[in-house]
Amino acid sequence: ETGVTQSPTHLIKTRGQQVTLRCSSQSGHNTVSWYQQALGQGPQFIFQYYREEENGRGNFPPRFSGLQFPNYSSELNVNALELDDSALYLCASSFGRGLAGNTIYFGEGSWLTVV
Amino acid sequence: RKEVEQDPGPFNVPEGATVAFNCTYSNSASQSFFWYRQDCRKEPKLLMSVYSSGNEDGRFTAQLNRASQYISLLIRDSKLSDSATYLCVVNGWDSNYQLIWGAGTKLIIKP
Numbered sequence: 001e002t003g004v005t006q007s008p009t010h011l012i013k014t015r016g017q018q019v020t021l022r023c024s025s026q027s028g029h030n031t032v033s034w035y036q037q038a039l040g041q042g043p044q045f046i047f048q049y050y051r052e053e054e055n056g057r058g059n060f061p062p063r064f065s066g067l068q069f070p071n072y073s074s075e076l077n078v079n080a081l082e083l084d085d086s087a088l089y090l091c092a093s094s095f096g097r098g099l100a101g102n103t104i105y106f107g108e109g110s111w112l113t114v115v
Numbered sequence: 116r117k118e119v120e121q122d123p124g125p126f127n128v129p130e131g132a133t134v135a136f137n138c139t140y141s142n143s144a145s146q147s148f149f150w151y152r153q154d155c156r157k158e159p160k161l162l163m164s165v166y167s168s169g170n171e172d173g174r175f176t177a178q179l180n181r182a183s184q185y186i187s188l189l190i191r192d193s194k195l196s197d198s199a200t201y202l203c204v205v206n207g208w209d210s211n212y213q214l215i216w217g218a219g220t221k222l223i224i225k226p
Contacts, residue, residue: 035216042119042202042216043159056213090158104214106158 003027004093006107013081013114021076021110025093031055032074033104034066035090043090049074050096081114088112118142121203121217129225132193136220138203139185145215147206148179148186152199153219159202162188190222198224 003026013019025032031050035043045058049068063079072093078085088111092104121138128134140148148165163170165177165186176189190197203217 040123040218042204042218043214044216045213048213058213088156106160108158111156 002105002107004091004105004107006089006091006110008110009108010111011113013112015081015083015114017081017114018077018079019081019112021078021089021091021112023074023076023091023093023107025072025074025091026105029093029095029105030072031094031096032068032072033092033094034074034076035092036060036085037088037090037109038084039087046076078112083114086112086114117217118215119203119205119217121201121220123218123220125221125223127223127225128193130193130195133189133191134193134222135190136188136201136203136222137185138187138217139183140203140205140215141184142205143181143184145184145205148177149204149214150175150177150186150188151202151204151216153202154199162201193222193224195224195226198222 005024007022033048034046037043046060047057048055052068065077068074088109090109091107094104118141150162151159152162153159163172163177165179169178174191178187200219200221202219205215
């Protein structure tokens with residue numbers, strides 16, 4: 001209903017593997033932010049992409065990387081998966097650099113379990 | 116100290132009652148404040164923004180106290196459908212592109 005779609009919705013990976021999560025932003029939005037939400041916690045900001053460039057990054061190691069494509073869809077890549085990477089990964093789209101908390105739209109998230 | 120702190124709850128409240136949540140934030144330079152609602156295993160959804168003068172949306176009232184650095188959410192005449200986790204969100208103080216989230220307060224409305 002937000003127009004933001006994420007895939008896959010659920011996946012299980014083994015420690016040490018790599019994963020790619022995908023996000024299609026709402027039509028007309030040129031900014032995508034990624035968040036990690038562990039069980040019982042609030043979302044933690046990973047990074048944001050604005051017009052195909054990284055526009056800010058939270059406190060996550062370099063094995064978390066991303067891309068934004070010309071159509072403003074985005075990928076989140078995580079290398080060398082660790083058990084603590086198990087979480088809900090949320091993509092949020094918005095328009096313009098900068099972010100107001102009342103103009104972002106979340107996808108339904110990708111549930112990642114690392115075993 | 117966490118940047119945004121909330122009582123995790125759960126708050127168990129009978130239907131029809133009034134319930135209030137507080138949230139404190141650590142940086143006085145914070146500019147924007149929001150309450151989000153998150154249902155179990157779903158994405159967060161904006162409930163309401165919080166304005167300096169306080170604001171109301173139906174049964175929901177939000178207040179901001181900049182001097183004490185807390186925001187509050189009041190729910191009147193609670194409904195079973197209000198059962199959810201309520202997340203306090205603050206715009207990052209060192210940039211305007213990062214949202215800082217509390218861990219959420221779980222609310223359970225009992226019939």
